[in-house]
Amino acid sequence: MSIVFADRMNKVQKSFIREILKVTENPDVISFAGGLPNPLSFPIKEVKEASEKVLSENGNSVLQYSTTEGYLPLREYIAERYYKRFGLKVHANEILITNGSQQGLDLIGKVLLNKNDNILIERPGYLGAIQAFSIFEPVFNSVPLNDEGVDTAALRKTLDQCNPKLFYTVPNFQNPSGITYSAENREKIADILKERDTVLIEDDPYGEIRFMGEDLPPIRSKLKDNSIMLGSFSKIVAPAMRLGWICAKGEMMEKLLVAKQAADLHSNYYAQRVVYQFLMDNDLDEHIKKIKRLYKNQRDCMVEMIEKYFPEQVKSTKPEGGMFLWITLPDGVSSLDLFNTAIEENVAFVPGDPFYINKTGMNTLRLNYTNSDENMIEEGIKRLGKAINEIIKVSVYSTK
Amino acid sequence: MSIVFADRMNKVQKSFIREILKVTENPDVISFAGGLPNPLSFPIKEVKEASEKVLSENGNSVLQYSTTEGYLPLREYIAERYYKRFGLKVHANEILITNGSQQGLDLIGKVLLNKNDNILIERPGYLGAIQAFSIFEPVFNSVPLNDEGVDTAALRKTLDQCNPKLFYTVPNFQNPSGITYSAENREKIADILKERDTVLIEDDPYGEIRFMGEDLPPIRSKLKDNSIMLGSFSKIVAPAMRLGWICAKGEMMEKLLVAKQAADLHSNYYAQRVVYQFLMDNDLDEHIKKIKRLYKNQRDCMVEMIEKYFPEQVKSTKPEGGMFLWITLPDGVSSLDLFNTAIEENVAFVPGDPFYINKTGMNTLRLNYTNSDENMIEEGIKRLGKAINEIIKVSVYSTK
Structure with missing residues (x-):
């Protein structure tokens, strides 16, 4: 056998x-x-208090099955934070709660990639993304990073050559290089992608942890369609919670929801309620x-x-x-x-x-x-x- | 676009x-x-106490990233419970913690199924499994259930006809039919599968909730190789935790671990610690x-x-x-x-x-x-x- x-x-x-x-x-x-x-x-003490509170007040629902999309008030909080930070109008329906942003990569691979589809990543690129996308057997292409972000001449050329399904980026404090795309670089990237079908993936696990200089808006601010943002509570609350999100629209979100349902029904609901309670009772900033x-x-x-x-x-x-x-x-x-x-x-x-x-x-x-x-x-x-x-x-x- | x-x-x-x-x-x-x-x-009160305890005693590790396999003492507990209930010798290394058993189905589909591979399910069959496997584009075959379990003549015939990669079963209080495979039916199924490459999947979310009659051993007891068991804490602790497990051996487990890593790094570690503490401080039986x-x-x-x-x-x-x-x-x-x-x-x-x-x-x-x-x-x-x-x-x- x-x-x-x-x-x-x-x-x-x-x-x-x-x-x-x-x-x-x-x-x-x-x-x-x-x-x-x-x-x-x-925030050990704060998580302890949040758990105590949600279980005392709503134990029956907090421990029950829930919706695939995730806890609505948590999704509203995430949507509002995009507006607060960048003036970006995002609806809670455009947010899907995932098991860290790593699961976002798996779901995106599932809904977008056929075997041998071209995809584009940064050079050097994030290992977790390489691993997640590999499962769907794409052809990897890469574009070099420089001090300003992506080498835009190389980006244009590679897009022309291979018309990739997606372009995966980490514009803030990139893993592994620590490089941040400049404002000008972001605008150029948006301009280049505007004419194309390639879906831009902006993964942003570290964006909130800027200790010098000023926050820059996501490339998505300049790019309405064909754009997905990923976020995570791992670096600002706690990684053990495995809570992140995908921000996407329309048919893309519909497909992602079906894939999420098939993958694990929904993310840990107790953890979603605990993290939301933590966010309500404490000043995240x-x-x-x-x-x-x-x-x-x-x-x-x-x-x-x-x-x-x-x-x-x-x-x-x-x-x-x-x-x-x-x-x-x-x-x-x-x-x-x-x-x-x-x-x-x-x-x-x-x-x-x-x-x-x-x-x-x-x-x-x-x-x-x-x-x-x-x-x-x-x-x-x-x-x-x-x-x-x-x-x-x-x-x-x-x-x- | x-x-x-x-x-x-x-x-x-x-x-x-x-x-x-x-x-x-x-x-x-x-x-x-x-x-x-x-x-x-x-167990609302008990979960509250467990959360309080693990955060007070080990907050730093309980909120940190952890291993893909899952929390070792929890895996040991699961392995020991197989022994206690059925005399089944399972090593903790054969247990992988997943987001409910639903994620087990996704991971099994990933590591086993190429497009157009034949698979076999029960008729009627569990919807979540149909959905999870569909993602990997197999050809579905089904075998009818009767009062005793699987129609074994039909099983043998279908196996001969299509040589499926896997046979997905819910032998205890099946979803949707509520049917339980008899002891004799289990032995027959094991006999039929012994000579073949088809991997038996035994999903068992309800097996602990038997309120009449006597527990029956998993088919796996009679089938050493090509067998995977799935389990879940959803029906015996709380579904919101999204904690289940896959029990598999050798190369199968190695592949499942790679797929789990790519899917979401690891399951919610805080929830794993809380559930383990609950199991330690309370009598599950x-x-x-x-x-x-x-x-x-x-x-x-x-x-x-x-x-x-x-x-x-x-x-x-x-x-x-x-x-x-x-x-x-x-x-x-x-x-x-x-x-x-x-x-x-x-x-x-x-x-x-x-x-x-x-x-x-x-x-x-x-x-x-x-x-x-x-x-x-x-x-x-x-x-x-x-x-x-x-x-x-x-x-x-x-x-x-």
Whole structure:
């Protein structure tokens, strides 16, 4: 007897990051590999109070089955926040509650992608999106990022060449690069997409966590149709809740609802009620301010330590928000080789390779600063600097 | 501009039941249509205490990202319960926590089904499974149920004819029919499947809610390989939690884990911790006894009222557990026609049609007894009896 699995399962791999996390379980290892929020930012007491309240007042409905769309007042809250932040008019019917924005990617893949459809992602791109879309066996195309956001000349050219079904972007504090698209870049992207059928996906898990500079409106502000926004409570309330949302319209939303129903009926309703109660009884903006202060200190510390301990040839982004720094080693230096040296020094990160489609030996890597305190950041970056110096020496030697 | 959706979305329909539920929002309508547990069975106070405890003791980890597999102690609890109930040796590594067993169906479809693969379901079959599998565009085949369970002659024949990838079953208090496979029927099914590659899926949301007769072991007890069991906390703790599990082995589990990771990283971890704490601090068997007492009274009342108010030509199952009764009208009487008459009498149910593949005008229908008190059951069945008498009169008249 033998089981023949579906073809699609040959196209998708276990998350590289989750494999790395196993190496970092050793308590001596300082890890900048994960993408975990700082637990100091979790509203533990407030969640406790919210749970107590919703169960006391409405236990019978809070523990029952509910609608596929999600809890209406929570969807209204999300819609109103788009208006408050960006003047963006969104109706609650355009919001579908999902299990984090990761499930949004799965549902979008389901309703849009036939096998061998072209899709477009950023280079480097978000691993979770690569994994989620892979299940639907598309052809991946990518467009490079620069300091301003997307390389728009390359975008236009790739769109002309492959007419992708969707273009997946993370315009704010992109994962993995930390890059934020400029206002001008956003307008250009909207202009380019206006004439086309390609659906723009704007994933925004980190947008609320801006600790420098000013918020920029979603590209969707300039692009009425063929646009989907994804959001998440993971980085502003708590990731364990697995609550995010899809913002989409019309027939797209109808199809997404059918797919959501088939996938798991609806998202955890108890958690939806608890999070909504938390939002009602607390000032979310004040809560986010605390997170920003925390993360800015951690980011500043990492930037400072990189200047102190990394050799000059190494380049680093200086993100205005979010959770990641992106490091570029000198040409020809593989971050995968560096990873092995760094593990010997008891420090970990995510090498660049998995963020690219079909590329290996990349000289880039991702560092997370939100889940280490300042002492760990100093010690970890010191160790990593040592490993980088070693690997550069070896690389120079081996190319002579 | 126009969006071209994936082909698969043409194959799946909105849940018929959810459409019906809209009709039943009228407060005058007594509805036996849904499949909701009785909220009287929800452990509200206990969930409140469990949430308070896990957040007080481990808030930092309880609100953080977690592993795709699910909370290990919860998986161990589930594995041990299989042993306790059936002497079935299951390792915690064979348990994956999902968003209800509905997500289990989505993940199984993902890892097993290529377009046009044959699959086999019960006739009548569970709507949620038809919907979940439809996404993966299989060819549906069905095998009829009888009082003993599956018609094993038909099973053998269909397996020979189409060699299906999977055979989806609900052996305990089946949805929609309420039928339970006998011990002999289970053994026969195991014997027939032993020689084959078809994967047996045993979905068991109601198995714990047996209020008459004796528990029967899963078919899996007699079938080591090519077998997947699904379970759920929805009917024994609370559906809002969206917590269920898949029990599978080896390569199957590896593929399911990759699919789960891509789908939503992991299930709500806060809810997993709360439910586990509830299980630790309370006696689940005592809790289930309360649910059984409640449902047995409701079931007995509905059986009695059917005897009192339905004409003799109407047949009804008398389930030993679970949540549903299955009604068979005289030949040629359409339950869809009855539905329209019944709605005028302010009583609702689910007509048989959607539980069959490509069949209409069926003379069967599903009644739920768990979400109505005894007064509502008496009044609702009285109204339905009136509607049945009307429709039978019309049918007899029209065939003359």
